[in-house]
Amino acid sequence: MNPFDYKDGVFHVENTSLKKIADAIRTPFYCYSSVKIASQYTEFCKIFDDIPSLVCYAIKANSNQAVLRILARLGAGADIVSEGELRRARAAFIPAEKIIFSGVGKTIRELDLALVEDILCFNVESEPELELLSSRAVTYGRKARISFRINPDIDAGTHSKTATGRADDKFGIFWRDAPRVYKKAAQLPGIEVTGIAMHIGSQIIKSQPFDDAFSRLSKLITILRADGHTIKQIDLGGGVGIPYERDNYNQLNLKAYATLVRKYVKNLDARIIFEPGRIIVGNAGILVTEVLYLKKSRNRIFTIIDAAMNDLIRPTLYESWHEIEPVVLAAAHAPYITTDIVGPVCESGDYFAKERQITRPKSGDLLAIRSAGAYGAVQSGTYNSRLLIPEVLVKENHFDVIRSRTSFDDFISLDHIPEWLSDE
Template identity: 45%
Template structure:
C-alpha cells in the first residue's frame, strides 16, 4: 500500500482550473485571460508593470460581512477588530473602518495608521509583547479601547506610566492557555514555550494585582493561539480554559466583562478544507455563551488573504537536467512567505492561451541571490515565455507588509479593484528612494 501523500506533495496540487473555480472572485475569460472581479489582470500588469499587488475590495467586504453575520446569527455580542498586521494598506484599513470594524494593532505605527484610516480610538485593541514606553504613551494619549497586557513587567510599567500621566488604561490580560494550534511552528502563539501571554497558572493572581494598581482598570481576558488554523479543536480547548478562568476570577470577586478570542482562522491555499466562520462562532458560543461577556475577535488573514494577488512577469526560463527554472521578476523580498514558512501559493498564468496549454513540472523562483528565493518546486505549469504574466494567489495577507528592499529592489506597486474598475493605491517605489535618506559620514 502506497504511503499517503504529504500536504506539499506536488502530485496532489490543485490544477490551474481548480484554483480558479474555488475562488469566485477570479474568472478565466477566453479573450481577456484571468479576471479579478471582472477586471483583466493583464491590463493592470501592462499599465503598472510588475511586480504589483492587486486587491479585490468586493472580496474583502463579502468576507467581512460573512464573518459578522455568522457571529450575529450565533447570538454573540461580538466586536470584530481587523488585525492590521495582515495588511496595513490605507485603502484596506479605510474599507474595514467603513464596515464598522475596529482594529487590532501591535505597534505605534499600526495604531496611527488605523486612526488615520478612520477607526475610532475606542475600537482599537493594542496587543504585543514589547510595547515601548513611547508606544504606551501614544496608546494612553489616544485613549484606545483596550491594551492587552502580556506580562507582569508590562503591567507594572503601564501602571506607573498611566499613573504619572493621570490616565487610566483599560487592560485585558493576554493569557497563554498552553494549547498547540497545530499550525506552523513559526506562527504558533499559544503554547507555554511561546513568548506570548501570561502563564495560565499566574493569571488569577496577576488579575487581582492589576485590580489593585493605580492607572489600570482590568476589564477582561485575551488569548491568541496562532495563525492559519484549519481545525476548530484547538480553539475549543483554548476557549474552554479561558472560560474556566473567567469563572475563577469571578469567584474571587473580580469583574470580567470582556474576552478577546484572538484570530487565526485559516484559508485554503491549496484548496484544502478549512473551518468556517459559523463553526468558529459555535465554538465561541459553546464556551462563552452563558458567561455574559462581550467578545472581541481579531481576524486578519481570513479577511484579506484570498482577496489579494501578486502579479509577476517571467524574466527567463533556465533549462536544466532536473526541471526548468522559471525566473520571475517578483522575489522573496516581495512575498517572503514561501521562503520563511515553506508556504504554498497557487500560481496561475494570466494569458488565456497559457491557461489552457498542457502543463509540466517547473521550479518557480525569483531573481534574489538566495536559494530560498523559491516560490514553488515541481509545480505543474504550461510553458511560459519571457514576459508572460502570472498571478501568485492568496497573497493579500502577510505579503506587502512583510516586503523589504533586499538586494536594493524597490517596493512593488499596489492596485485596487472595485466595481469592475481599478486604480493604483501605492506607486512603485522609485529607485532613488532606496538611498535618499542615507548620509555619508563627515
C-alpha cells in the first residue's frame, strides 16, 4: 500500500483524508504516516539481516516522541547529539545500551549524564573531548566506551552544508592521526576503546563517496588492530539519500549501499552500527498548507501560502526541492501556471519552490509539500513571532496530534519583563 495517495480526488495519508485533518486543526501542519516509518525502518534492517548489526536511528532527523516510540518498539537504537536527544531517547524507552553519542561539542553536563546512563558508546571527535571524558569517567568511577569518529577526507558530493567528511570540516579525527590518538586513548584512565566510527555527510546519492570512505576505513582498522587496539564495533554512520523529486531515480539505493558495506566490512569480525535518519522518516512526512493569495508581479506569479521558512527551512537553507501537490485534485482540464510558491515571512528567502508548474490554485486551496518528514519540524522556529505548528501522526483511518500548536499567550509568556519596566 502506498500510504500517500489520492482517493476520490483527495490526498490521503494511509486511509485518512488530509482535508479532514485540515478542517479539524487548521493549517499549516506536519503529517506523518506510521506505516511508512515502520516499513522504512524494517526494510533497512532486513537488508542487513545477515550481518551482526545495530540500527541507531539519527534522532536529529525527527525527534517527536511518537516517532521515537514507533522505532523503539521495533528495536531501534538511537544516534544522539545532545542532552535533549538523550533525554528524548530514554523517554521513548530506547535502552541506554543502544545509544550512541556523536557530536563535536559535548559539554561536561552532557558527558556526565551519558556516563550515568551508561550508554553504549561515545563517538569521540577530538583530543580535548577525549581528555575531558577520561576525567569525568574517573570522577564517576565509570568506564566510558568509545569509538573515534574518523574524518576520512572524502567529499560526499552532497550539499556543502551537509558534507561532514572533508579534511576542513569540523567533524572527527583526521584519519592520518588515528593511530596516534588511539594509542593515547589506550593509556588514559576511565576509557575503554571499543571501535571506530565515520559519517561523511547527509543526502548522499552516489555510491563512490561511500566506496572511497569504506575502503579507507577498512584499511585503517587493519592498522589499528595490528597496533593492538580492540575494534569490535564499526559505526558507518548514515547519509543514504532519498528521492525528493518523484521522477528522480538517479540516486543510491539501499541494495547498492549494502553491497559496499558487505564488500568492505562484513568480514572484519565486528558488529556494524548504522545511523540512518532521513531514509527512515524523510518520505514518511508531508507539510500541509493553505493558499492565501495569488499575486501577479511584472514578471512572476506568486502563490502565497500560510506555511513559511520558519516551518520548513530546507528550501532556503539547502536549496532543496520538494514535490508540491494539491490536496484536492483540480478538474481534468484545469489550467497550469508557472509560479513561485512563497510564505508570508519578511524575507526574500521565504520560498518553497521557484518557477514551479502547478494547476492554478485559488485562495483556500490546500497544498501538500512532500518529503518533509526529516529536518522539517525539528528545524522549525518562531521567526516573525509565528507559532510552532502541529505535528500529526496517522494510523490507518484515524489521526492523533502528536505536537500541539502553541498558543500566543504561552509563547509571549516565555518572555520576562523586568520589574523596572513593569507598568503594574
